Amino acid sequence: MTNSAQHKPLNIERNAFPENFKWGCSTSSYQIEGATNVDGRGMSIWDEFCAQPGKILDGSSGQVACDHYHRWPEDLDLARTLGVNAYRFSVAWPRIFPNGAGAVEPRGLDFYDRLVDGILERGLEPWLTLYHWDLPQALQLEGGWKSRSTVDAFVAYSDVMSLRLGDRVKHWITHNEPWCSCIMGYAEGVHAPGETNLKSALQACHHVLLSHGLATKVIRENVVDAKVGIALSLHPIIAASQSEADLAAAVRHDGLRNRWFLDPLYGRGYPQDMLEIVGNLAPIMEADDLLHIAAPTDFLGVNYYFPETVEDAQENLPFRTNVVENTGVERTDFGWQVAPQGLTELLLRIHRDYALPSMYLTENGSTYDDVVTEENEVVDVKRQSYLERHLFAALDAIKAGVPLQGYFVWSLLDNFEWAQGYKRRFGLTYVDYPTQRRILKSSGKWFASFLDAERIK
Ligand code: IFM
Secondary structure (H helix, E strand, O other): OOOOOOOOOOOOOHHHOOOOOEEEEEOOHHHHOOOOOOOOOOOEHHHHHHOOOOOOOOOOOOOOOOOHHHHHHHHHHHHHHHOOOEEEEEOOHHHHOOOOOOOOOHHHHHHHHHHHHHHHHOOOEEEEEEEOOOOEHHHHOOOHHHOHHHHHHHHHHHHHHHHHHOOOOOEEEEEEOHHHHHHHHHHOOOOOOOOOOHHHHHHHHHHHHHHHHHHHHHHHHHOOOOEEEEEEEOOOEEEOOOOHHHHHHHHHHHHHHHHHHHHHHOOOOOOHHHHHHHHHHOOOOOOOHHHHHOOOOOEEEEEOOOOEEEEEOOOOOOOOEEEEOOOOOOEOOOOOEOOHHHHHHHHHHHHHHHOOOOEEEEEOOOOOOOOOOOOOOOOOHHHHHHHHHHHHHHHHHHHOOOOEEEEEEEOOEOOOOHHHOOOOOOOOEEEEOOOOEEEEOHHHHHHHHHOOHHHHO
């Protein structure tokens, strides 16, 4: 199927989902806001990382991005047009604490104040993520997430945000995808801050999780009716063969990808098999850290994109695994495998192993090389098909008893896709970056009709 080929829509209906289901779209500050030097915002690790030659595929940065800082009313109108009832965004920590800690920048707080009011005025529920990777550079100079003092700074920042917005924001996500911010940022070096040390990465993970637990308590104290959770990037892990070695490799890979986060968050501590594998690379902890990390939350945010197939690779220490690029499978233009069934399996597995009271799909989406036609339209049938099939998969999980209570598309807008720059377009809305013109893609129009946007106007 080409991206503009005829596509026969699947017969999926909004009414098939539970009545109070949340329908949303997700965004994040550094990927859309731009205005990095405006209103006292401090430097973030991503400003610093992007400035280093060779780090970003197209040499770009989030300096302008979608200029959402100035165009947010138009963007929220677009979200409203989709017919969603929830809007997920993140706060840029360096707008609030330009130096990471210490003095608060009132203009930063005022911006999110206006944004939240704008979300509510359009009848949308604000879902606020505190950390979607734009750490103040000032904190990085003190060690970033390797340093325990960043935990204190995050708790102070959470306190300020929940005191200021808690009267209107009831859904709080502490962190987005700690695996990415810590493993890609501190072990693989492909995300900011660009370090390549596994011990540092595991320490960073620990501090991120600890900051989540401590911030959860602070948010609850400030906002009595808050619903607090964390969003994890989770993947079904498949063994490349049924050999004992590959099956064991899949367990190890799952250990770092999924269990390293889920187990401590839900009171089990770090998985013992993984602690044995990492040995003295394990994080340094204080007595009550695991108790804090397991602070009760209200929901888990699941970000689902693709499964991973894994084989045994004894030379790849310490995990001795290798991700296999299996052939003959459908992929997005990013190369990510399209596997809706994996979503059902993942949700069922989390439900079986952790029995959580509530889950939301806080991200799901795809990137294709969209083009604008002469009629100024973007016909992205592949994205529509992707979404339809993943909605079916989510529904299958609900029917099997998974307490899935919402679905957020990644993303409202095409945006700055981190190390991939602007090449990857995930939006329901096309952004023509030179003019900043927005064009609702055919997938966005389809989503609006699926949600019956007219009905709620
Ligand atoms: O764009 C990212 C987002 O910031 C975090 N989750 C995955 C998305 C697509 O890569």
